[in-house]
Amino acid sequence: MSPALTSEEIRRRVDELGPWFHNLDLNGVATAPSHFLGDYPRVKWRRFAAAIPDDLSGKTVLDIGCNAGFYAMEMKRRGADRVLGxxxxxxxxxxxxxxxxxxxxDIEFRKMSAYDVGQLGERFDLVIFMGVFYHLRHPLLALDLIHEHVAGDMLLFQSMLRGSMRVDPVEPDYEFWAVEQFERPGYPKMHFIEHRYAADPTNWWAPNRACVEAMLRSAGFVVAAHPEEEVFLCRRTVRPQPDGPVYPARRSQT
Incomplete structure (x- = not known):
């Protein structure tokens, strides 16, 4: 750890590293006090924090798409033995x-994509996958890779949701000419964003709730809790289709 910094030194470094998306409180210095979502992500965290065990002693945590580390730091504050962002x-x-x-x-941070998690060669008790899913060109592949390579037990998942929050029952199969189910608001749907949404060129997808839950199940996760509108706490289980599309871990060239 670095020697203690004064508020002025922290503010100077915060400004040098900006702009920030996470509004963090660094010894009284706010990193993004004018965030358009308010005190984000703390304001969101308060709505589902109780779904995560207060004591993570002995647990390992992987935070995929950690941004400025808000969730990674919260997990370390709950006593997690190891946190990797x-x-x-x-x-x-x-x-x-x-x-x-x-x-x-004491948190480790690495530059790595969600598609490359197989390189880590280990599983984690809790995988955090917050605010990443809809930024990916291949979101289901990422879920498959997380299940195959790094998820040991719990998955904390969040995605931007658009459309109906209703979840309709889906039959295991439909005849070729059956099309009415696709029009129902509660049928799994994912909207593709070709250009931009909210001025962000990495917003590729806008799923509804039914779609998120269906894709999680398809990747081998059971939704154990839905503590906040966009947040799902899942448990790893056997993938319903064991021959699902999973890329092998990339190997460095030698």
Whole structure:
């Protein structure tokens, strides 16, 4: 850990590392006080924090798409033995490393994509996959890879949702000419965003709730709790289709 910094030194470094998407409280210095979602992600965390065990002693946590490390730090504060945060953005990783250091939390951060988690070669008691799913060109592949390579027990999942929050029962099969189910609001649907949504070119998908739950089940996760509108706490189970599309872990060239 670095020596204790003054508020002025923290503020100066926060400004150098900005802009921030996570509004963190670093010894009284807010990193994104004017966030358009308010005190984000803390305001969201308060709505589902009770779904995560208060004591994570002896547990390992993997935070995929950790951004500035808010959730990784919360898991470490709950006593997790090891917390690893992954992101592909160098700026976010620098923010996360600085925030954890200032907060006195021993967290490891690595530059890695959700598609490359097989390289880690280990499973984690809790995998956090918050705010990443709809930014991926291949979201179901990412879920398959998480199930295949790194999920040991719990998966904390969040996605932007659009459309109906209703979940209709789905038959195991339909005749070729049956089409009415596709028009129901509670049928699993995912909207593809070709250009931009909310001025963000990485917003590729906007699923409804039924779609998220169906894709989680298809990847081998059981929804154990739905503590917040966009948040699902899942448990790893056997994938219903064992021959699902899973890419092998990439190997570095030698």
């Amino acid at each position: 992954l992101d592909t953005d160098d700026e976010y990783l620098a923010q996360a490393a600085f925030a954890a250091d200032v907060s006195g939390l």
